[in-house]
Amino acid sequence: MIKSRINIRMSGLGGQGAVTAAHVMAMAASRDGKFAISNPFFGAEKRMAPAESYCRIGIKRIYDRGELVFPDVIEVFHPQVITMGKSYTMPFYSGIKEEGVVIINSDIPLLSKEDVQRLKDLNVAVFYIAGTQIALEVAGTELSTNMTMIGSVAGITKCVTLNSLDLALQERFGKKFVASGGTATLDEAIKKKFAKKEHLLKKNLDTVIRAYEIASEWAEKNNVELTVAAA
Amino acid sequence: MATQSVIGTKNKKGQVFADPWHMMNEAPRTPCFFTGSEVIKEAIRRANVDVMIAYPITPQSEAAALIGELFAEGYIGDYFRGESEFAVMGQCAGAAFGGARVFTTTAGPGTMRAMENFPMWAGARLPIQMIVTCRGINSPLSIQPDTLEISYLMNTGMLVWHAESAQDFYDWMLKGFMVTEEPDVHLPLALCCDGFFVTHTKDMVNLTPVDMCLPPYDPYRAPVPCMDMECPPVRMMRDPFVMKSNYISYATHASWQQEIWAAAERSRKHTIAWLDGLIEVENPDADVLLVASGTAVSQGREAKVLLEEEGIEVGIVKIKVLRPWPHEEIREATKNAKHIIVPEFNVTGWLAKEIRATIPNSERVTGPRVCGGMTMPPEIIVEHIKGALGIKVAAMAGRGS
Numbered sequence: 194m195i196k197s198r199i200n201i202r203m204s205g206l207g208g209q210g211a212v213t214a215a216h217v218m219a220m221a222a223s224r225d226g227k228f229a230i231s232n233p234f235f236g237a238e239k240r241m242a243p244a245e246s247y248c249r250i251g252i253k254r255i256y257d258r259g260e261l262v263f264p265d266v267i268e269v270f271h272p273q274v275i276t277m278g279k280s281y282t283m284p285f286y287s288g289i290k291e292e293g294v295v296i297i298n299s300d301i302p303l304l305s306k307e308d309v310q311r312l313k314d315l316n317v318a319v320f321y322i323a324g325t326q327i328a329l330e331v332a333g334t335e336l337s338t339n340m341t342m343i344g345s346v347a348g349i350t351k352c353v354t355l356n357s358l359d360l361a362l363q364e365r366f367g368k369k370f371v372a373s374g375g376t377a378t379l380d381e382a383i384k385k386k387f388a389k390k391e392h393l394l395k396k397n398l399d400t401v402i403r404a405y406e407i408a409s410e411w412a413e414k415n416n417v418e419l420t421v422a423a424a
Numbered sequence: 425m426a427t428q429s430v431i432g433t434k435n436k437k438g439q440v441f442a443d444p445w446h447m448m449n450e451a452p453r454t455p456c457f458f459t460g461s462e463v464i465k466e467a468i469r470r471a472n473v474d475v476m477i478a479y480p481i482t483p484q485s486e487a488a489a490l491i492g493e494l495f496a497e498g499y500i501g502d503y504f505r506g507e508s509e510f511a512v513m514g515q516c517a518g519a520a521f522g523g524a525r526v527f528t529t530t531a532g533p534g535t536m537r538a539m540e541n542f543p544m545w546a547g548a549r550l551p552i553q554m555i556v557t558c559r560g561i562n563s564p565l566s567i568q569p570d571t572l573e574i575s576y577l578m579n580t581g582m583l584v585w586h587a588e589s590a591q592d593f594y595d596w597m598l599k600g601f602m603v604t605e606e607p608d609v610h611l612p613l614a615l616c617c618d619g620f621f622v623t624h625t626k627d628m629v630n631l632t633p634v635d636m637c638l639p640p641y642d643p644y645r646a647p648v649p650c651m652d653m654e655c656p657p658v659r660m661m662r663d664p665f666v667m668k669s670n671y672i673s674y675a676t677h678a679s680w681q682q683e684i685w686a687a688a689e690r691s692r693k694h695t696i697a698w699l700d701g702l703i704e705v706e707n708p709d710a711d712v713l714l715v716a717s718g719t720a721v722s723q724g725r726e727a728k729v730l731l732e733e734e735g736i737e738v739g740i741v742k743i744k745v746l747r748p749w750p751h752e753e754i755r756e757a758t759k760n761a762k763h764i765i766v767p768e769f770n771v772t773g774w775l776a777k778e779i780r781a782t783i784p785n786s787e788r789v790t791g792p793r794v795c796g797g798m799t800m801p802p803e804i805i806v807e808h809i810k811g812a813l814g815i816k817v818a819a820m821a822g823r824g825s
Contacts, residue, residue: 216459219626223457232625236567238482256722258621259569259799373486 194292198251199352199421202261203342204280205270208240208379210339213365214268215246217343220361221353222250226424230255234281238375243279250352252422263288265419266350268342269297270324276303286312293317294419296345296408298324298338318417320349322404331403332396336383340397344404349412352421355405359398366394430639435472437498442636444602448595448698453630460590460622463629464529464555465490467597470637474501474524479512481534482567483619484557488529509534513541513554520550523643523650525601528552531619532559532566535573539580545612546581546684549648551604551641552612553597554582557619558718558769560797568797569618571718574746575774581684583613583691584747585699586717590629592744593617599698601638607645609691611684618719618769688748695745702750703743705757710739712809713761715754715779715789717743719800720767726802727767731809738809743775754782763812764788767805771795 201218205211212233219231228251235244247261260281267286273279275297282288286295286308295312297303300323304312312319324341328334347353367390370380387393412418430441442451447470458466464487468476476495478488495503501524506512509530520526530538535556545552560566561573577584583604587593596615604613617623643650695702712731714724721742728738741757743750758764758779766776766789773793780786792808794800810817 216626220457223628228628229457230625230627232620234568234620256725257802258618258625258719258722262799262801263803373489 194419195422196265196420197253197422198249198255199266199350199419200261200264201248201250201266201268201346202264203246203248203268203270204274204285205244205246205339206240206273206279207235207238207242207244207375209244209270210336210379211244211270212246212376214339214343215248217358217361217365218248218346218353219250220364221357224357224360225354227252227352227421228255230258232258234260238373241273243274243281245281250421252424263290264293265290266294266296266346268346269295269299270338270342272299272303284308286317289315289317291315291317292419294349294417295319296342296349297321298342300326318415320345320408320411322407324404327403328400331400334383334386336379336386337397337400340400341404344401345408347401348405348408349417350420355402358401362394362397362401366390366397435637439470439635439637441472441639444598444638447632447636447638448599451633451636453632455628455630457626457628458590459486459624459626460593460617461486461490461624463590463594464597464623465494466631467594468527469494469499469634470632471527471598471601472525472637472640473527474641475516475519476500476503476527477512477515477519478503478505478529479509479534481509481531483559483623484529484531484555487555487557487623491529509538510541513538513545516552516554517541517545517548517550520545520552521548521651523641523646525605525641526550526552527555529555529557531557532561532573536561536576539576542577542580542582542612542614547680549610549646549684549687550612551601551610553600553604554612554614555597556614556616557623558616559619562796566797567619569620569719570770570795570797571616571618571768572770572772572774572795574614574616575770575772577614577616578747578774581611581688582747583609583611583688583745585613585615585745586743587615587617587622588718588721588742590622590625590627593622594629594631596699598632598638601641603691603694603698605641605645606691606694607647609687609694610647611687611691616718621719692748699744701753702745702748703741703753703757705739705741707737707739708741708757709760710737711762712736712765712813713739713741713758713763714765714767714805715741715743715758716767717746717775718769720769723800723802724767724805727805727809730802730806736809736813746778749778749782751782754779758783758788761788763790763809765790765792765805765809765812767791767800767808768793769795769800
């Protein structure tokens, strides 16, 4: 399906970079000449607490703000979103549109029979990716898990280009970034994992590309087509 | 007598003191994809602020921290963190009494905590600019946007503006100083936005040139003299009047209170010029008119598109300024509307109440509302409008189904 706008809901846990992922996606889409808006939703800012972010990408000006109640794509950054209900909605896929896509970071299936059936009834495709393992393999740190989630949604929907993602990552991590204390601490933590900033950028981009390739292949094989019209 | 002007000269950061009208309306703009917090920082970079006082409370903490960075870069005269919101607002008053251009940011429970100061600011004619990034004020705790706090600010004597987007916010921050510092206004401004929806949202914003800034505030244009500790007597605040409960003190208070509200009235002409009107009207001849302020306008714009796809025509009235209240403008804009839909992010529906008190046949005014930090999907507005028109709608799928 080619849409004039794709709404992406990213459900994660505090510290996983769901907020950063939505911002990077929107920054990349904006560089591609599309209209984009991203925003986070969280409570107390602490690790492992539910944190959501939303990214809207389209070919017309976007006014809609806030929590995404009716998403086309849902990304689950952590199994606990599903297994422990660490989600702002229950079940985590509530509101998903027909023909939508659910992307789950897990190396094992997590959905109950009932969930599988309900998603099937809505023609929603489910894609599992072992994002944390890929982040560890490619970047050497699980802090790059969000990069696999960026790569996954980009690979399936092609709503942003890899070139723009590269530039967006440079913009986000290439200079000093002031946000909350928690974000600043994590920024420092991930920078310490790499000897040089260029390494950080390269390894993160490599992680994005790896996930992008896996997701592209899956989408092609399973005839999953969900994309935004050309800008 | 030769006049002296700073316009065209440079500040210590090399920015040119620009003619504000030229800077805001004619100078080239650069599009930037920023969060609202970053946009607040960029506005302050160009605002020539003397004093900024900060206290952390989500969702304004990021903006306050970013302005701290600006101070480190040398763009702000002085910057410090107060002990609490109450202290911050008192310290803002002190700085403004001393003749400084003062800026601060607050939100939700912080705004409520500091509330005593706001009528004091207005009463003392202090043109402080306060950013309010609205969030829930009630228990249970919420950090998400809920606009209840605006209703409390509306009776403080402050000017109250409600921005829809980061672009509004950027422009209105800079224009706000120009309006509030007019000698015939000289009142504080509460410039509100819905927290998160503006502060934490990345959106495209067109910025004015970074090498241009507003000219400095001139406290000697103020209608009341600024405090000068080297030239006593300093202005006394209130004790003489409080201590003497006699006819003169009552009369003084009465006239002074009227003068504050008159000053707010006088801000209209400046605000209309700078903001291009207190309201903005789109398609006022439609039977269904959405009247809103803040993010609710944006959600209304999305609902309008959805309804138009089904052949239902909708007009939009965006209320930019809440104080002074655009009484005449709203009466005029709504005169033909059969259904006036006021979507709101608060439980009491204060905007709908204001509108009902303004127009004839006020039964035309209805919701929808969300509150406590809930989001308002455009589908809710669509459903409400269809209901008002008597169109049958299937019950919307619950969040859990």
